[in-house]
Amino acid sequence: MDCIFCKIVKGEIPSKKVTENDKFLAFYDINPIAPVHVLIIPKEHFEKFDSTPDEIFPQMAEFIKEVAKTLNLSDYRLITNNGKNAGQEVFHLHVHMVANPDGKLKWPKLV
Template sequence: MDCIFCKIAQGSIPSNKIFENDKVVAFYDIQPAAPVHALIIPRKHIESMNDVQEEDWEDIAEIHRVAQKLAKDLGVAETGYRLVNNCGKDSGQVVFHFHFHLLGGSKLGPANSQE
């Protein structure tokens, strides 16, 4: 499989990881859209939210647990943060491996940008 996020999860492509366990990997985005911009991915390759299967829900719940932990660890839990999942081309999904963006560290603009 030629998925950049799978390669990051496997450790074959370097990244600035900030969390990993047997289900989830989190790392800083290389093109941050906010002062704090982390990506949280399941280790298992799932293309998008549309492809989540019954057996994947435990991993999806773990992503949210990790997001809550990282928000605290990165100092944005109290001031506020955004947790974003883009699903499909029209949403802006570029890497087709299910993931969430954790964004914070400043006052964020509108959630529905047309850029």
């Protein structure tokens, strides 16, 4: 059974895309915690940060920079949760990009 993010990658579930390439997809979070809240995922399924091959990360870092440029963001926060006790809810590696282009980003409650 595919996870929700794999279904988004396949186009089975709609998303509001920011940008994509052959390996990664960026789309708006449906429950934003900030004025800008984008999820950045590899199109290939990796459960979490610890189980993702190291060679994915340099490519993902470049894609994240492209997302920030696309959104015209210079200040933003990147968050990834690794495992249930860290707050991971969807077990497909993803990075949250959150920003407030109109002012300072406040830190959300973590517990």
